[in-house]
Each structure stands twice: as C-alpha cells, then as structure tokens.
Amino acid sequence: MSILDSFALTDRKALVTGAASGIGQSIAIALAEAGADVAVVDRDLAGANETCQSIETLGRQTLAIAADVTLKNEVENAVDTVLRSWGRLDIGVNSAGIAIRGHIEDISEADWDRVLDIDLKGIFLCCQAEGKIMLQRGAGSIVNIVSISAHIVNRPQLHGHYNTAKAGAFQLTRVCAAEWAGRGVRVNSISPGHTLTPMTAHAEDETQATWLANTPMRRLGAPADYQGAAVFLASDASAYMTGHDLVIDGGYTLW
Numbered sequence: 065m066s067i068l069d070s071f072a073l074t075d076r077k078a079l080v081t082g083a084a085s086g087i088g089q090s091i092a093i094a095l096a097e098a099g100a101d102v103a104v105v106d107r108d109l110a111g112a113n114e115t116c117q118s119i120e121t122l123g124r125q126t127l128a129i130a131a132d133v134t135l136k137n138e139v140e141n142a143v144d145t146v147l148r149s150w151g152r153l154d155i156g157v158n159s160a161g162i163a164i165r166g167h168i169e170d171i172s173e174a175d176w177d178r179v180l181d182i183d184l185k186g187i188f189l190c191c192q193a194e195g196k197i198m199l200q201r202g203a204g205s206i207v208n209i210v211s212i213s214a215h216i217v218n219r220p221q222l223h224g225h226y227n228t229a230k231a232g233a234f235q236l237t238r239v240c241a242a243e244w245a246g247r248g249v250r251v252n253s254i255s256p257g258h259t260l261t262p263m264t265a266h267a268e269d270e271t272q273a274t275w276l277a278n279t280p281m282r283r284l285g286a287p288a289d290y291q292g293a294a295v296f297l298a299s300d301a302s303a304y305m306t307g308h309d310l311v312i313d314g315g316y317t318l319w
C-alpha cells in the first residue's frame with residue numbers, strides 16, 4: 065500500500081455526530097471526499113440534510129439521522145440505522161457539543177448539567193454504542209472532538225463546566241483507547257483551538273480580538289483546519305496510534 069493509499073477511506077462506513085454544522089459538518093464532508101459513506105447525526109435534522117446534500121454531490125452514500133446524543137436510545141438507534149443500511153461501522157466521529165459561558169460561582173445547576181450531559185455524557189454514550197459494534201468485528205476508529213479547553217483555562221470567556229466536560233472527554237478517550245487497544249478499536253481525539261463556527265460566531269469583537277492576539281499564527285481556526293487530522297485518525301495511516309489527542313490551535317497553547 066502506498067503512503068497516500070493508507071489515508072484513503074474508500075467504502076468505509078462512518079458516522080459523525082454534530083455534523084449539521086461547523087467542525088462536524090466539515091469533517092463529515094472530508095471523510096466523504098476521502099471515500100467514505102457518511103451518516104450525518106444531529107438533533108438538527110434540517111442542517112443534517114444540508115450536509116447530506118454536500119456528501120451526495122461527492123458521489124458517496126449518506127444518511128441523515130435525527131438524534132440527541134444525551135439519550136442512549138437515540139444514540140443506539142443511530143448506530144443501528146447505519147448497521148441496517150450499510151452492514152458495518154468503521155469510523156465514528158463525535159463532534160456534537162455546546163458551550164455556555166459563566167463564572168464558576170454563578171453557573172446554575174441546570175447549565176452545569178446541560179453542558180456535562182452533552183459534552184461528556186454524550187461522548188460516553190457515542191463511544192459506547194460505536195465501540196460495542198466495532199469490537200464485534202475487531203476493527204474501527206473513533207475520533208472525539210475535544211478542545212484546548214480540556215488542557216487550559218482559556219480566556220477571556222469563562223466556562224468552567226465546559227472546561228470540566230472537555231477534560232473528562234479527553235480522559236474518556238484515553239480510557240476507551242486503553243480498554244480496546246488489544247481488540248482492534250482505536251480511539252483518539254482532536255482538540256481544536258478557537259474556531260469560527262455558529263458556536264463562536266456570537267462572540268464579541270473584543271473576545272475574538274483577544275483570541276487572535278493570543279494565537280501565534282495570527283488567525284482563528286476554520287472548520288476545514290480539522291479535516292486532515294480527522295481523515296488521518298480515521299484511516300490506516302494512523303494504525304499504530306491510539307489514546308492520542310491532537311491539539312490543533314495555531315499555536316494558542318504554546319503561550
């Protein structure tokens with residue numbers, strides 16, 4: 065196999081959560097460009113259908129599946145739908161997430177639960193459902209979208225619940241990787257830096273200016289900045305890699 069062939073995802077079957085928007089949408093399209101059929105899973109079905117249209121124009125098969133990643137039965141139904149349609153699941157990318165701001169002394173219990181539910185429990189439920197199916201075949205690659213917020217208390221926006229959930233998702237990635245390494249299933253993560261998506265679009269000019277001033281590369285991330293890493297982690301090119309977190313942040317965490 066040539067080195068470039070090892071990055072190909074020809075006929076692989078993939079599922080991407082949070083793929084109606086932003087980073088998840090960009091990764092879903094990248095997997096399809098690399099040759100995979102991609103199920104687009106999101107609670108936003110209209111957005112999921114738009115992503116599916118982009119995938120269809122690439123000549124790949126696609127499915128739009130409405131699911132809330134905090135609900136075990138909906139996550140399991142999403143994986144079952146892929147299995148019924150395509151017979152197997154080779155790749156799972158878990159990008160669904162939310163961010164809510166708040167100083168730690170003011171965060172409401174409801175906001176804490178909401179962020180931890182989606183950004184941590186959601187990753188657990190997805191890894192569990194995807195991993196169970198992959199373990200049966202002894203093959204598969206899972207990529208969790210974490211954040212630099214797992215590693216640093218970034219600023220000026222404060223969100224201690226988000227930092228905590230992302231740190232948990234980082235460690236959960238390592239736990240799954242260690243437990244499944246001998247059974248053919250790899251689990252890695254990507255930690256994006258500040259990236260312009262609908263999640264961050266509302267950030268004040270001063271906030272974005274602070275992010276920019278603290279980014280050595282002097283630009284914010286774009287969803288496409290994570291496409292190469294996702295294809296790499298999903299593919300055989302990363303066959304000996306598991307439990308690793310790829311920080312992709314224009315150098316933000318260097319300073």
Ligand SMILES: NC(=O)c1ccc[n+]([C@@H]2O[C@H](COP(=O)([O-])OP(=O)(O)OC[C@H]3O[C@@H](n4cnc5c(N)ncnc54)[C@H](O)[C@@H]3O)[C@@H](O)[C@H]2O)c1
Nearest residue numbers: 082084085086087107132133160161211256258259261263
């Ligand atoms: N944008 C950034 O600066 C940034 C930086 C680091 C990490 N991240 C992470 O990247 C991931 C994607 O973020 P984004 O910037 O693309 O945001 P986004 O808002 O553009 O996309 C998030 C997607 O997740 C979906 N979603 C949210 N809650 C869900 C739920 N309970 N069930 C199913 N789907 C749900 C939304 O409908 C949306 O389509 C998130 O996990 C986020 O924490 C983003």
